[in-house]
Amino acid sequence: MNFKPLLIHRLLTATGILCILSNLSAFAQDVKFSSSDKRIEQAFAWAKDMALHYKGHPADPVGPWYESALPPRDAFCMRDVSHQSIGGEILGLKRENQNMLTLFARNMSASKNWCSYWEMNKAGKPAPEDYRNDREFWYNLPANFDVLYASWRMYLWTGNKYYINDAVFVNFQEKTAKDYIDTWVLSADSMLNRPAHPNAPVPFNESDSFHRCRGLPSYSEGVPNLKTGVDLLAALYQGLSTYSAILAGKGKSAEAKAYALNAEKYRQRLETDWWNTKDNLYFTYYGKDGKFGRDEGETFLLWFDALKDTTRIKKTLSHLASKTWNVENTSYLPLIFYNNNSCDKARDYLLYLSDKNTERREYPEVSFGVIEGIVQGLMGIRPDARSQSISTIYKTTGNGNAGISNLPLLGTVINVVHQGTKQSSLNNAGKLQVSWKAMFYGDYKLAYANGKQLPVKHATDSWGKHISFAEVTVKPGQQLNINVK
Template sequence: MITDVSISRTGWMECDGAAGNYIKVSAFTDSTLIFGAKFLRQDDGTEARGGITGCIIQEAYAGSRENKKLTTEAMMSEDSKRFDHPKTTKVAEHSTKITLNSSNSELIFLFNWAKDLALNYVMTDTPNTIPCYEAALPGRGSFCLRDWEHMALGAHFLGLDLENITMMKEFAKTATPEFDYVPAWHIDYFGKIWERAHQVPSIFDAIWTSYQQYLWTGNEEWIEDPTLYNYYTNAVTHYLTSHDNAIPNNGIADVPGENGWENTCTYNETSEDSFKEAADGIGMQYQGFRSYAEILKARGDIDGYNKWMTKANNILHLFRTDFWEGSTYYRGRRSLTDYSAGYGKENSFLMLTTLITEPGHKSEDYLDFIWNNCSNDNIEAKSYLPDAFFPYGQKERGWHYMKELYYADPERRKYPELPYTFVSHTIRWLIGVNANAPNNKVSTLPQLPDEVSWVEVDIIPVGSKMIQVIQEENSKTTLSNRSNSSINWEIRFYGNYPFINLNGVDHSTSVSTINGLTISSIETTVEGNQTSVALLP
């Protein structure tokens, strides 16, 4: 209950401590409806918890996007114009032509649910907002760094590339020396800092996510923009120097080890382990360093690439040496001699997602351990699980937790992270599409579960091109190039096969391993507006 506050009729709700200015909205007489949560924000946006009235009222509108927009517009005031941020030049309905068809009606239903709900959270076509979508608990009127990182790939598939790069730039601008290069945690729709917090994995996850966006979009702004490039560079240098003190000078970002979600080395926000270094933070740092190395390579700095790839491999070696207990992996430590194993949600399963566990029986055993312990995780944690199981070919487990996003917690089903990640899991893992748009290349590696005989996804964006992919029984892949110019295609299937038939002709395969699993592959070029069909013998 809010006490000792003043009420006014301006278009904003802000609180600067007990003497803050809260907003009364006409048409709502019960203030607890509007102020049912705790919202705090400083004048300069730092150390913040806050939101705008219109976005809080969204909870009362039962998810109606039109009502949300009308409410937000109605609550706008001249005050909103004080923010010096880019505005959209035109209002455009954010829709996508991406479609899915399948032998499995449940998959069709779930994909359409995810697509429609995800697009409901786009705020770009609301006047005076920056291009963005909600990436936080519904009703907060903001986007959270960690949530955006997890949702960005799904957003790309839904045509939200402008939103993605705008949101990352907003975070990057807030990672200043004053805050030891830690970016804001939440930013509202108008580009104002909403909250500050520090979770080590998110710092490096932002680099990994940004590099993946570069690979999918081919947009060189992801690697050349000064604000973004400065963020990446500061994160792997100045930030690390400022956050390598609790277990000093070992090259791993850490925290003092106090419990709580606001300054932690792990994405597990309920952890009471007092970790100073956690496995998910180390895994994200590994992927962040690898991504930074690749960014330098793409910018033409080969010496820098070699330097940072070596640093990444040193992290990998450290983890596989220091964090292996003999029969399982430790998930965090409080000192060089004080470790903990057991199950810890994100600081357990994100080891697999970030690929820092050793391929083979060690990873397979740990995946079994995760499967046996993750069923009671909160829904946000479960949204990461497909990204842990699918990379290791565990398609049934991955599919199970894709479905859990809809069924496991109906009360939280509208959490934006769930529909966005369902979209990305479907395309990235079920039909197995990956991209290297700067090199005009796409690859496929199907992982259809037993319940799904075939899936067709059309209008998948890869750089400036669109493709259609049909997967059948994990043994036949059809790719249609919807664009006018050619695209290179690497066709991959799990297993050791001497030949793959392409358009009626057998081609000798290259056999390799991914995460300890054997794959067979061939490469081809699909001309503009043409279709190619590959199948196993």
């Protein structure tokens, strides 16, 4: 049976939705997406094929892995894996995600000043392109906080407490939140006066990148004489916020509060020190000469959710949209723009990244970013393991239809169909019960689940958009169709 024509045909009639959901289990158990927006459907199909092409060989010594670095290296990098992990989970690469993130956490060491290996290869070794020995190696300081944030998102998506409770990850959390910050002089009040090369090898060779970049304070690698990058502040904010959330979930409320307050200090410094009132944009780096400058880096302010002022967010989004960035940065943008009320531009980025004429679209982050942009962005699917719940909201640029099947999350498998902006369906095809928060843009008075009236609730998002929603429990094998009026 051909899934895509069947899905689109039935999406066009309200009575067909439940038929779709009841038949989804008959299809092969890999994620499928279909839409009345055929270009986005094609983008997903391309991205899925490309991303799965990067899956490592089962016999590789490193264990399960997928390409997440420059493809000729047969390797995976901390930044790339942190970004690609949700896309990988969507595509069924859970063993790969767990293995790679565990390896990064496990290989943190005091001899590397609480760094891990920036990049590992399929042989299970630190990639020689970035590592000579524990005193001489390349390392970008936002990486620890990025991996911490990624492991938290993996827990929220999968429900697998291994990512927050296993001894390897607990050690990584504790050392990152304390020793790593102390060792690399990263307290909130030190970001502009910290030494440019703490923990540098002795004797120090400025021309050796394994000396000069042993603790590069940014993901931006093209700025000479860099002392601090704005993305490092954003990473610190999110990393400590994440650790606070982990501690709160374990009932350690006093510690959680302390780390949340510490995280906020970085965000306040970001807003106070790094906003350029002349250009109404953030500076992105601070040099050894004591001067601010601007290069790449704004992407991570939004990726790490470090901005709260919607006026400044709009300025930042506008600036990002005004330029062509490398594909690594651009691969973050579909989800970022969907998350920030710019659905038309998010769709443009999905199409740009998947276009055959886009230079370097084969870089692994691109395909994984497209997958996540469609599932979490366009489809608005967000699981939260803390409450075994799923929220959905269709962020379409029109009033079309879209459906995704065999989507693994929270220890179960779901199928979601949006028919226009007033009707969504969820089928729980797995074995665990979930709570579903079905959200719709607009101010509606009535909500129905399979024809039975439900209480409808209302909220306003950070952009002032009205949202109506209904909450229901979906048991294993159950399917519900919710519509609003």
